[in-house]
Structure formats: C-alpha cells, structure tokens
Amino acid sequence: MAEERKTPTVVADGVHITYTVHGGAHPGGRGNATAALGRMLRRGRTAPAGRRVHAVRGVSFVAYRGEAIGLIGSNGSGKSTLLKAIAGLQPVSAGQVYTQGRPSLLGVNAALMNDLTGERNVLLGGLAMGMSRTEVRERYDGIVDFSGINEKDDAISRPMRTYSSGMGARLRFSIAAAKSHDVLLIDEALSTGDARFRRRSQRRIDELRAEAGTVFLVSHSNSTITETCERALWLEAGTLRMDGPAKEVVAAYEEFTAKPEARTPSKQDIAG
Template identity: 60%
Template sequence: MVKALKEKAPVTGTGSQQPEVVVDPTREPIVVVDGLHIVYRVYSGGGGKGTAASALLRIVKRENRPQTKEVHAVRGVSFIAYRGDAIGVIGTNGSGKSTLLKAIAGLLPPARGGVYTDGQPSMLGVNAALMRDLSGSRNIVLGCLAMGLTQEETKAKYEEIVKFADLKKGFIDYPMSTYSSGMGARLRFAIAAARTHDVMLIDEALATGDAKFKKRSKEKIEELRKDAGAVFLVAHNLDVIEETCNRVIWLDEGRIKMDGDPKEVLRAYTEATGK
C-alpha cells in the first residue's frame, strides 16, 4: 500500500489513478485510509410524477416497484494522516468530502478497503444528541455528557462553552429551534471543542459565522492539534482551509486529485475550477 517518502511536495493523481501513498517515517500515523470505497444504495420510483401518497399507493399495489441504484461516492481513496495534522478536504459538490469524513468517523461501512485509526474519531457537533426543543443551556449539558464528560467536567466547561459560542444576549436559555443556522453552528462547535479528541472531524462548521468567530475557531483548532491527534476540516471557504490546515486533500468524483501543501493544492484547485 505504501512506499517510503521521497519528497514532501504535493502528489497528484491523473485520470482515475490515485496519487501514490507515501510514508513519513519520522511521524506517528493516526489515521490510515486504505483503498476505501463507499457505495450508497438508494431507491427510486419506477417513473412518472405524483405526490408521495400516490407513490406509496403504487408501491402497495406493486406497480412501478422501486428500483435500487448504487452511488459510488468514494472510489479507492488511500492516504495516511499523522498525529498533529490539520487536513483540509476540498472539492466541488458531490465529490465525496462529507462521505469521506463520515467513513473515517465510522458512520458509513466500507464497500471495500478500510479505515484504521489510533483512537476514537469524533464528528463535530454531537448533532444526534442535541434537541431543538431544549434550551442551549440544556443542550450544552446533554452534548457534553454525550461526549463522555462527567457532570463535574461539564460544569467546569459550561461558562467556557457559552463564551465561545457568543450567542445573542439571553439566547442560551431559549430553545435551539429559535436559533439561526449560524448560532446553532457556533454552539455545536463550542460543545464539540470542549474536550480533547483523538481525531476531530469538522464538516462546514466554519462556513457560518463572522470574522471574529472564525478567528476563535482557528485558534481553537490550533489548540486541538497540539492536544489531540488530528483534525479534518471540510469547508467551501478556501481562506479558512489555507489559514487553518497544514495539508489539503482535493477530492474529485470520489478520488484524490491532489494531496499536499495547502497553497499549492488550493492554487491548482482554483485554476481548475475557477472558484
């Protein structure tokens, strides 16, 4: 799978060929992605238009039975992430960025290949644990407990989380259903960043928020890089990627197009996509 590291320049794939995976023997691997394929199986109706109720009726009557389709979202991806890395994952919509992060987090089973981690990956947000009908304050407690913090640790982290999220006055006691998307994203990031993660996976968390919050987020990620294993960041804002990450992986149609120094990879990506 791997060969000895010859140079630290970005590696580039051509056509369907993946970039060569290289090893830095001076660093400690924390995530190894080996020939990873992720395939979604989705269902589609047999054609025609109508309401959801009419579609269900056709299924019940065994008319136009749903067909199974496969979506090959990640295609033979291989790379090694090292302890202390902050890796930006870029690509156009549908390139497989979020799917890759979910696979590393263990939320999607590989069709082929595998993901190996030294430690527990954590997807940013503890979204499944947060409840829209509860206040931000109650969700802080719920989110921290869901991440494995004790009640004493949660109490000690509470004020830090509230300050970092920087919600409008009084909103910490309002239900999260009243929050804007930006407020919700800030609170989720603040909760997730309240503990040290072996591998932290952030999907678009920094896309929403003002310059002040993005600066705090960048500083927090730097802290996590020192204390944790590795950070993966998906964001459409390339400036955030360049400022935050020491390495960038460019995905194109589920394959690695380029992997290496942020400035060089981002320059090539911008030239190729015009973004």
C-alpha cells in the same frame, strides 16, 4: 514534535464507498412524513430499484498526529461521506479505514435537539462527546462564552429552533472543542460568516493539534482551509486528485474550477 508527527492516526487504504439512493433521498437523511408513509405502504411489495452512487473511489492516505487536514472539492465529491467513514458511521464497500483512538464527527456526536434550550443542549452535547456531568458543569461557562451566542440576548435559555444556522453551528463547535480529541472531524461548522468566531476556532484547532490530536476540516471556504490547515486533500467525483500542502492544493483546485468545463456537473459518480 517531529516524532509525534510520524504517528499515524488515520489510514485510508483503497477506500470505496457506494450506496443506493431511493426516491432522491440521501442515505442517513430523515426524509419527511410523505416519504415515511410511502415506505410504510410499500412494505410487503418489491422495492423499486434505486440509484447506485459510487461516492468514494479508491481513496488512500495517511494522517498523522498533530496535523490539521482540509478536505476540498466540488459539491458531491465525497468529502462528507469520507468523513462519515472515518468516524465509523458509513460502511466502506471495499478497502479499509484504520483509526487510532475515537474519532469524533462534529454535529453527530454533539447530537443537539431543536426543541431543547441551548443550556440543555450543552449538557446533552457534552455527555454525547464523552464528558461527565461534572465536566460539563465545570466547562459550561467557557462553552457558552466561546460560542458567542449570548452576547446580544439570553439566547442560551431559548430553544435551539429559534437559533440561526450560524448560531447552531457555533454552539456545536464550542461543545466539541471543549475537550481534546484523538481525531476531530469538522464538516462545514466554521462557515458561519462570523470572522471573530472563525479566528477563535482556528486558535482552538491549533490547541487541539498541540494536544496531539488530528483535525479534519471540510469547508467550501478556501481561505478557511489555507488559514487553518497545513495540508489538504482534494476530492473530485470521489477520487483523490491531490494531497499536499494546503496552499498548493487550494491553488490547483481554484485553477481547476476556473475552467468552463469544471462547472459542468459530472455524472461519473452514479453507477448502474
């Protein structure tokens, strides 16, 4: 294991990520019908200048095989944007991101559809995660049992739009965790308020690490980070403030957020 842990799986080298926000929408967001109509009406006109956001600022780190790494920081600190860059879904403005194998971003690869039943979404999500139909059928019962969404009623047969946010998050994680990953990126999927599911998830993350994978976990729950991860990266206003043992990084972050000035939103992430 000592040799395996020295094998890099993700290298971020001076990564900067900037993007432009038009009309208050976040890049990659679907927007709404009004926004879409506005874009259609503006075609052929000069687009108004947007707000330039410098979301990630010169971040560098190396992740190794077998690690579980937590990402912490205030809202808007660049955590989710950095995960998308590692997954290859967000271009970097400067620097480089190198990955070994195929990173899987939970909730994107398992692109579930609200109008389909949970059962159909297990098949769709499994195929999106790279499983064959045969593999999905073989793992179907385990996925549903792991999610726990069928314990009170036959929820798996209902459309996902009838699920609570926690039920949807549990099903997404269960689909993603049904196979091994070179790099698994989890963004807030374990914040369901279900203690039993969190324990099952933490055990599964340990198994994924033992199978020579690397897990990145974004969570606003500091206890989830310290219980699940051995290492943490603290991002604040797009910069990497600290990289080290999870308990030490979380303690430093909690001390920082306890200061009155830390509660004031920073504007330094907005450029030009």
